[in-house]
Amino acid sequence: MSKDIWKEKFSKLKERDINFSNLSKIKINPLYTPDDNKDFDYEKDLNYPGEYPYTRGVQPTMYRGRLWTMRQFSGFGTPKDTNNRYKYLLKHGQTGLSVAFDFPTLYGKDSDDPLAQGEVGKCGVAIDTLRDMEILFDGIPLEKISTSMTINPPAAMLLAMYIVVGEKQGVPKEVLTGTIQNDMLKEYQAQKTWIYPPEPSMRIITDILKYCSENVPKWNTISISGYHIREAGSTALQELAFTLANGYTYIDYGIKAGLPVDTFAPRLSFFFNSHLDFFEEIAKYRAARRIWAKLMKDKYHAQNPKSYLVRFHTQTAGCSLTAQQPENNIIRTAFQGLAAVLGGTQSLHTNSMDETYALPTEKAVKIALRTQQLIAYETGAANTIDPLGGSYYVEALTDKLEKLTFEYFDKIETLGGVVPAIEKGFFQREISRSAYEYQKSLEKKEKFHIGVNLFNEEEKNIDIELLKIPEEVEIDQKKSLKKVKKERNNSKVKETLIKLREAAENGENLMPRILDCVREYSTLGEMCGTLKEVFGVYKEPIIF
Amino acid sequence: MEKKIRILIGKPGLDGHDRGAKVIAAALRDAGFEVIYTGLHQLSESIVEAAIQEDVDIIGLSILSGAHMTIFPKIIDLLKQKNAEHIIVIGGGIIPEEDIKKLIQMGVKRIFTPGAPTNEIVDYINSIIH
Numbered sequence: 001m002s003k004d005i006w007k008e009k010f011s012k013l014k015e016r017d018i019n020f021s022n023l024s025k026i027k028i029n030p031l032y033t034p035d036d037n038k039d040f041d042y043e044k045d046l047n048y049p050g051e052y053p054y055t056r057g058v059q060p061t062m063y064r065g066r067l068w069t070m071r072q073f074s075g076f077g078t079p080k081d082t083n084n085r086y087k088y089l090l091k092h093g094q095t096g097l098s099v100a101f102d103f104p105t106l107y108g109k110d111s112d113d114p115l116a117q118g119e120v121g122k123c124g125v126a127i128d129t130l131r132d133m134e135i136l137f138d139g140i141p142l143e144k145i146s147t148s149m150t151i152n153p154p155a156a157m158l159l160a161m162y163i164v165v166g167e168k169q170g171v172p173k174e175v176l177t178g179t180i181q182n183d184m185l186k187e188y189q190a191q192k193t194w195i196y197p198p199e200p201s202m203r204i205i206t207d208i209l210k211y212c213s214e215n216v217p218k219w220n221t222i223s224i225s226g227y228h229i230r231e232a233g234s235t236a237l238q239e240l241a242f243t244l245a246n247g248y249t250y251i252d253y254g255i256k257a258g259l260p261v262d263t264f265a266p267r268l269s270f271f272f273n274s275h276l277d278f279f280e281e282i283a284k285y286r287a288a289r290r291i292w293a294k295l296m297k298d299k300y301h302a303q304n305p306k307s308y309l310v311r312f313h314t315q316t317a318g319c320s321l322t323a324q325q326p327e328n329n330i331i332r333t334a335f336q337g338l339a340a341v342l343g344g345t346q347s348l349h350t351n352s353m354d355e356t357y358a359l360p361t362e363k364a365v366k367i368a369l370r371t372q373q374l375i376a377y378e379t380g381a382a383n384t385i386d387p388l389g390g391s392y393y394v395e396a397l398t399d400k401l402e403k404l405t406f407e408y409f410d411k412i413e414t415l416g417g418v419v420p421a422i423e424k425g426f427f428q429r430e431i432s433r434s435a436y437e438y439q440k441s442l443e444k445k446e447k448f449h450i451g452v453n454l455f456n457e458e459e460k461n462i463d464i465e466l467l468k469i470p471e472e473v474e475i476d477q478k479k480s481l482k483k484v485k486k487e488r489n490n491s492k493v494k495e496t497l498i499k500l501r502e503a504a505e506n507g508e509n510l511m512p513r514i515l516d517c518v519r520e521y522s523t524l525g526e527m528c529g530t531l532k533e534v535f536g537v538y539k540e541p542i543i544f
Numbered sequence: 545m546e547k548k549i550r551i552l553i554g555k556p557g558l559d560g561h562d563r564g565a566k567v568i569a570a571a572l573r574d575a576g577f578e579v580i581y582t583g584l585h586q587l588s589e590s591i592v593e594a595a596i597q598e599d600v601d602i603i604g605l606s607i608l609s610g611a612h613m614t615i616f617p618k619i620i621d622l623l624k625q626k627n628a629e630h631i632i633v634i635g636g637g638i639i640p641e642e643d644i645k646k647l648i649q650m651g652v653k654r655i656f657t658p659g660a661p662t663n664e665i666v667d668y669i670n671s672i673i674h
Contacts, residue, residue, distance in 0.1 A: 103557065103558035103559060103609055103611075104558060106558070107585075109558070114587070115557065115558055115585070115587065116558070117557075117611075117614055118557065118610075118611035118613065118615055119557055119558055119559075119609055119610070119611045119614075122609055122610030122611060123559075123609050123610055187560075191560055192560030192561075192562060193558075193560050231561075231563070232561075232562070232563050233567070319563070321658075322658065322659055323657050323658040323659050324659055356638060356657075356658045357638065357640050358610070358638070358640055359610075432563075432566045432567075432570070435563050435566065435567050436566070436567050436570045436571070439567050439571070439662060442661075443661050443662065443663060449659075451659075452659040453661075461641060462641070466640055471613075540583055540584060542581060542583045543566075544565075544566040544569040544570050544573075544579075544581050
């Protein structure tokens with residue numbers, strides 16, 4: 001039967017009356033055939049896993065060699081509370097740690113800061129000084145575990161604390177493995193945790209790149225994150241395009257700071273969202289690998305193949321969870337987790353069903369971890385590499401996302417690059433617009449969210465257990481901060497902070513100075529405050 | 545012509561999750577209200593100050609960080625101190641049911657939770673002001 005006959009038959013029959021498009025508003029055809037992949041060239045477009053342009057995966061073996069790292073993002077209350085949760089997760093088969101910090105820590109403020117009121121230990125764990133980090137990793141051998149830290153403006157300080165905890169455990173910094181997020185560009189665009197303006201932030205980042213390439217060679221120095229761009233409301237396409245554009249901007253700044261591209265590019269990793277449209281997400285990961293490799297080779301002339309790789313962590317979409325019928329979130333998360341695995345993720349966080357209400361309980365987080373274990377051991381999804389490679393639909397979508405991403409790159413270029421585009425509010429406007437349009441499409445029932453605008457039920461009280469953070473956490477944390485401040489050598493603290501200030505002024509690498517401050521138990525607020533005096537603070541353009 | 549309803553959308557504390565606040569601000573603007581958006585990282589004091597200066601009818605606070613039991617009472621209290629109790633306080637965010645009950649008792653007029661349609665919020669505001 002020829003395609004024309006099928007087309008004719010199809011056009012005479014009735015389609016469901018909905019808008020067949022994905023979340024990037026790309027129109028989806030009823031059928032994909034070889035016609036949609038006309039110029040397809042296996043070796044040029046896909047090639048073998050571990051081979052340029054890496055469309056099918058970054059390693060030759062992928063999950064046949066080793067499964068992805070199951071890494072649940074977690075942190076709440078005091079360092080002791082979180083240390084207990086880590087031990088619980090490791091006991092149940094988790095294979096890496098991922099630290100969630102509370103808002104004051106994320107923002108470089110101490111627990112006794114006026115703006116920290118009510119926020120201590122709420123959204124993550126509170127860290128004020130090295131003492132808290134010592135408690136957080138107590139009994140957890142740093143040479144055996146890799147740790148991801150979601151931390152941005154104070155990334156240098158938290159990395160320094162981790163290094164010193166390692167020293168105290170007898171683990172040299174050369175063997176430490178893990179990640180700091182350290183992606184300030186997406187903060188200005190989406191996540192909105194900032195201290196200094198973009199230029200000094202980029203200087204701190206390049207200091208970290210340089211220091212780590214010489215001293216902490218196994219550390220992932222930036223986790224270039226689309227996750228938050230997506231959570232703030234972007235489409236999959238915008239997530240892809242903005243994240244990669246940010247990545248290339250770090251490359252540009254690194255090169256400008258005098259670092260040869262192959263000394264730092266291999267340590268950059270990525271962090272993507274996994275949202276509701278299953279195939280769109282899979283195509284997004286595949287397109288990311290191919291685009292990144294192409295420009296790293298053709299534009300930046302990297303020689304080390306490791307510089308070409310998009311190694312990435314995935315988290316399922318928090319913003320896709322519903323407060324209504326919360327148990328449905330388990331199923332949503334399972335589909336999203338499967339998409340990440342079919343897209344070749346290196347590590348995965350699966351959200352818990354109760355996260356539209358509070359941080360997850362132990363039971364909820366165990367179900368989320370079990371979801372990953374189900375994907376790994378029961379579904380067969382990990383048995384073969386890139387199982388959807390060659391699908392007419394997935395390949396056409398991968399090509400389409402790549403093409404549209406390059407169009408965004410051109411647009412950003414005409415605005416003068418990523419940093420000027422941030423200053424002009426370009427990304428912020430794009431993301432807000434997409435968030436608002438998505439909300440309207442839900443209200444017009446062009447898109448569906450089960451339990452919210454389809455198959456909704458009479459609201460009743462939910463009957464799942466929720467985690468409560470007691471108010472005493474803030475009191476206890478402030479007490480222990482006070483104790484540290486009393487017991488440390490305060491003249492040494494002052495001395496090291498003055499040296500930090502001088503380094504900030506004269507352009508010397510900040511990392512060794514920050515390490516000195518950390519060793520003396522300087523607080524996060526003291527260190528960030530010192531840099532703020534030199535670098536100033538960022539003021540956001542207000543756009544909605 | 546009838547005076548437009550004025551509403552201040554505020555993001556108190558350190559919480560950077562502004563998607564909801566911005567979507568609501570845009571929806572209320574499109575529904576014909578005068579909307580003032582404070583931007584991020586506001587102290588409770590500056591939100592109350594701005595609300596009084598802008599002569600708003602309503603303050604809408606967005607809090608997704610778990611700090612709601614500290615920040616809402618503080619705003620209510622500050623409004624009392626400044627004799628501005630006529631300004632209605634509503635809010636939205638990641639707020640568990642049992643906390644909502646307590647907040648209502650403290651004087652917060654209404655809390656919207658995830659999934660609330662924007663037209664429901666518009667209708668609600670129209671119903672309490674007119």
